[in-house]
Amino acid sequence: MSARPYPVPDPDSAPWWEALQRREFVLQACASCQRLRWPARAICNDCGSDRWTWAPASGRGAIASWTVTHPSRTAGGRPFVVVLVRLDDQDDILVPGHYDGPPDGAGLAIGLPVEAGFEDVEAGDDGRRLVLLRWRRAAQGG
Amino acid sequence: MDIGNTRRDAAAVAGVGHTEYSRNSGVTTLTLAVRAIQAALADAGLSRRDVDGVACHRVGDSADPALVAQTLGVRDLRFVRDVFGGGSSCIAPLDAAASAVAAGQARCVVVWRALNGRSGVRMAGAASNPALSADAQYWLPYRHISAPQQFAMFARMYRHKYGVTAEDLGRVAIAQRAHAALNPRAMMRQPITMDDYLGSRWIAEPLRLLDCCLESDAAVALVVTSAARARDLRRTPVTITATAFGGGNQLASNHHSDPTVPGAAIMAPRLYAAAGLGPDDIDLAELYDAFTPLVPLQLEAYGFCEPGEAAHMIADGATRLGGALPVNTHGGHLSEGYVHGLNHVAEAVLQLRHECGERQVPGAEVALSTAQPGVYSGLTGAVILKRAA
Ligand SMILES: [Zn+2]
Numbered sequence: 001m002s003a004r005p006y007p008v009p010d011p012d013s014a015p016w017w018e019a020l021q022r023r024e025f026v027l028q029a030c031a032s033c034q035r036l037r038w039p040a041r042a043i044c045n046d047c048g049s050d051r052w053t054w055a056p057a058s059g060r061g062a063i064a065s066w067t068v069t070h071p072s073r074t075a076g077g078r079p080f081v082v083v084l085v086r087l088d089d090q091d092d093i094l095v096p097g098h099y100d101g102p103p104d105g106a107g108l109a110i111g112l113p114v115e116a117g118f119e120d121v122e123a124g125d126d127g128r129r130l131v132l133l134r135w136r137r138a139a140q141g142g
Numbered sequence: 143m144d145i146g147n148t149r150r151d152a153a154a155v156a157g158v159g160h161t162e163y164s165r166n167s168g169v170t171t172l173t174l175a176v177r178a179i180q181a182a183l184a185d186a187g188l189s190r191r192d193v194d195g196v197a198c199h200r201v202g203d204s205a206d207p208a209l210v211a212q213t214l215g216v217r218d219l220r221f222v223r224d225v226f227g228g229g230s231s232c233i234a235p236l237d238a239a240a241s242a243v244a245a246g247q248a249r250c251v252v253v254w255r256a257l258n259g260r261s262g263v264r265m266a267g268a269a270s271n272p273a274l275s276a277d278a279q280y281w282l283p284y285r286h287i288s289a290p291q292q293f294a295m296f297a298r299m300y301r302h303k304y305g306v307t308a309e310d311l312g313r314v315a316i317a318q319r320a321h322a323a324l325n326p327r328a329m330m331r332q333p334i335t336m337d338d339y340l341g342s343r344w345i346a347e348p349l350r351l352l353d354c355c356l357e358s359d360a361a362v363a364l365v366v367t368s369a370a371r372a373r374d375l376r377r378t379p380v381t382i383t384a385t386a387f388g389g390g391n392q393l394a395s396n397h398h399s400d401p402t403v404p405g406a407a408i409m410a411p412r413l414y415a416a417a418g419l420g421p422d423d424i425d426l427a428e429l430y431d432a433f434t435p436l437v438p439l440q441l442e443a444y445g446f447c448e449p450g451e452a453a454h455m456i457a458d459g460a461t462r463l464g465g466a467l468p469v470n471t472h473g474g475h476l477s478e479g480y481v482h483g484l485n486h487v488a489e490a491v492l493q494l495r496h497e498c499g500e501r502q503v504p505g506a507e508v509a510l511s512t513a514q515p516g517v518y519s520g521l522t523g524a525v526i527l528k529r530a531a
Contacts, residue, residue: 005283121283
C-alpha cells in the first residue's frame with residue numbers, strides 16, 4: 001500500500017491537528033450554546049455562533065463500528081483495523097482512529113467502552129512524523 | 143398545491159442510449175458521452191438539431207458539457223446544468239432537465255453520465271478527492287480512503303442494528319446476478335451461489351468483493367422533452383412524475399447520531415407526495431447499489447417494508463423478478479455495470495416501455511429510481527417514472 005497520506009488541514013481544522021500533535025484530543029465548544037462539535041467548523045450548526053473555545057475531550061467513548069481492510073495482494077499490505085468511536089462527551093460525535101488490538105479486529109464489539117490514546121506514525125511521501133488517535137479498550141470501571 | 147407538484151408528469155423521457163460497457167473503452171469520456179447521446183436521440187427519433195439543452199453530473203472525471211454540446215453539433219444551446227457530484231447527485235441532472243422543459247427554458251434536453259470508471263478515474267478512490275469532502279482529512283491518515291472502506295463502516299452499523307447477516311447481503315448480490323444473466327448489456331452474467339458470495343475475498347470487512355459494484359467505462363444518455371411532444375415521437379413516452387432531494391447530514395457531524403437512518407428515509411414521504419403515489423403503487427425499483435447493504439437500507443427508507451424487515455423481504459424473494467417488487471432488474475451496479483445511477487434510470491424507462499425481453503416486469507406502469515441514499519454524502523435524490531397512458 002502506498003504511503004500513509006498526511007492530512008491537509010484547512011483554517012477550521014488546523015488547531016485540532018496542532019493539538020493532536022501535542023497529544024491533546026480536543027473538541028470545539030460553542031461559546032453561545034455550549035454544544036460540542038467535531039469535525040471543526042467556524043460556525044455552530046445549532047445556533048449559528050462563530051465564537052467557540054477548544055475544550056479537552058474526556059477521551060472516553062464506545063465502539064460504534066469498525067472495518068478490517070484487506071489490501072490487495074499486489075498492494076502487499078497487511079490487514080488493518082480502523083474503528084469509529086461514539087464519544088461519551090456528546091453522543092452525536094463519531095471519531096475514527098486506529099485500535100490498540102489485533103489486526104483482525106478480534107475482541108471488538110459495538111458498544112465496547114474505549115479510551116483515546118495516541119501514536120506516532122510516519123506519513124506523506126517524505127515520512128514526516130504524525131500523531132494520530134489510537135483507541136484502546138477502557139480500563140475496568142473506567 | 144404542494145411544493146414539487148406543479149410539474150407532475152409534464153416532462154418525459156423520450157429516448158435512451160447506452161454505449162458498450164467495458165473495462166477499457168479506449169476513447170475519451172467526450173466520445174462516450176456523444177455516442178450515448180446519439181444513440182438516445184436515434185431511439186427517440188430525434189436529431190442533434192433538436193437538442194437545445196444539456197445536463198450531466200461529474201466529479202472532475204468527465205467531459206465539460208459545453209464541449210459535449212459543441213461536439214454533438216448543438217447550434218443554439220439554451221440550457222446547461224453541470225452538476226458537481228457523484229452517486230448522491232445522480233438524479234439532479236434529470237431533475238434539472240424536467241424542470242427546464244416544464245418551464246419552457248428548453249424543448250429538448252439531453253442528460254448523460256459518461257465515465258472511464260475503470261481505465262480512467264476510479265471512483266473507489268474518490269474519498270481522497272478533497273473537493274468531495276472537507277472531512278476526508280480526518281480519515282485519510284488512517285488509510286481509510288476508499289468507498290468500500292467507508293461503506294463497510296456503515297454496513298457493520300446497519301447489520302448490527304437489525305441483525306442482518308452476511309447471507310442476507312449475499313441474497314442481494316445473487317438476485318441481481320440472476321437478473322443480469324437475462325440482460326445482454328450486463329458485464330457480469332454468470333450466475334453466482336451463496337458459496338461464491340461467502341467465498342469471495344474480503345475488501346474491507348464486513349464487505350466482500352461480491353458486495354461491491356463493478357467499475358465500468360461507459361456512458362448512458364436520456365432525451366427529455368415535454369410529455370405532449372413525446373407522444374408524437376417514436377417510443378412509448380415515460381413521464382417524469384416526480385423528483386425529490388434530501389439529506390443535509392454527514393457521518394461524524396453534529397446532529398447525525400445514526401448513520402443507518404439515511405437522507406432517503408426523510409425524503410421519501412416528500413417524493414411520494416409530489417408524485418401523488420405511495421410505495422404500493424411502485425411496480426419496480428432500481429435502487430442505487432454501490433454496495434449490497436444500500437439495497438435493504440432503501441427498501442426500508444422508501445417504505446416498501448418496516449425498518450429492519452428488508453432482509454426478510456429479500457429472503458422471501460420479493461425483490462427478484464416475479465416477486466412483488468423486482469429490484470435492480472438489469473443487475474444494478476453490482477452486475478450490469480457502474481454508470482453512476484443513470485443506468486438505473488435507463489433500465490426503469492426501458493421496463494416501463496416493456497422492452498426488457500426476458501427480464502421484463504409484466505405490465506410495469508410505475509418505477510422508482512434512486513440516488514445513493516445519503517450515507518456519508520449528506521445528499522440524495524430519486525425519481526418516480528410512469529408509463530404514459
Ligand atoms: Zn452554538
